[in-house]
Amino acid sequence: MNRAMMMSAAKNLLTRYGSTKNNIYRCMSTGKLTTVDVNEKSGVAVLTMNRLPVNGLNLELLRDIRNDIDEIEGNKCRGLILTSASSSVFSAGLDIMEMYKPNQDRLKEFWTTLQDTWLALYGSSVPTAAAINGHSPAGGCLLATSCEYRVMLPKFTIGLNETKLGIVAPKWFMATFCNVLPRRVAEMALTQGKMFSSEEALKVGLVDELAQSKEEAIEKCQQFFATFAKTNPFARAMTKQQFRSKDLQQLEDEKAQDLEAFLFFVNQPSVQKGLGIYLDSLKAKTK
């Protein structure tokens, strides 16, 4: 191999395996709206949501996340860290545009994909953690709390704020919240639609640690995964799945009813009106 060929091969490798100070990262898959980088040394995959500006969870982003989780599971990665390409928003939750004046076929597909994404993430056999590097309301909080561990950057907010929008978080959103928070704290926060500051979230246990940067948050998630070094991966995964089986089974059993209830609720004129007013208030903020 001559020098030019060697340079070209090295360039190709760097494009595919981009190197950082300590580790080699392999880009496993790149959905249009997500990227997945696997640390070759640790086997940990970092799944980055990249639908800027706010990672609103629309049908396409949910599909990409779902496919990435499946791929990470299939590749037997040692861990999955969910994070955001934005420096101020982890995810703004469900893209309200999917629910406002919706096309009914797409609305069905949107909700079914959300259900499947949650089942895949909450029930994942791979250890999961969220590096919450920005605001994380509603569906963003659902994704973060579906993971086993959360590290958040200061001065952001997280919570299930649905009641403030005049909508109701489905049972499985609530179950996910209750898997993390004491029941009384969860009930109060859900009914109030409370958004916790990072510092408050740490205090009540909604997040496990704070970090000063995204890199530090990812490092802390990796340290969490390292706590499983002396456990049997199969026994670990079975234990997690059995622990979460009631919540998972409930949605599996009630998927069709949950979809019907969502469609009925979203199509109510009063709900449509409320969503329209909320969207206007979000847009007015930027004017």
Ligand SMILES: CCCCC/C=C/C(=O)SCCNC(=O)CCNC(=O)[C@H](O)C(C)(C)COP(=O)(O)OP(=O)(O)OC[C@H]1O[C@@H](n2cnc3c(N)ncnc32)[C@H](O)[C@@H]1OP(=O)(O)O
């Ligand atoms: C019926 C059953 C429902 C089931 C449960 C529902 C769950 C959900 O997830 S509902 C969604 C709830 N989400 C929110 O309430 C968050 C709303 N967004 C915000 O609070 C903020 O945008 C922010 C804190 C996440 C980020 O603030 P900032 O960085 O200042 O960005 P902007 O507010 O200026 O937003 C930029 C741009 O994005 C639009 N947008 C924000 N969030 C959403 C959203 N969830 N869906 C659709 N669009 C959203 C916002 O309107 C701006 O648009 P433009 O003005 O056109 O740039």
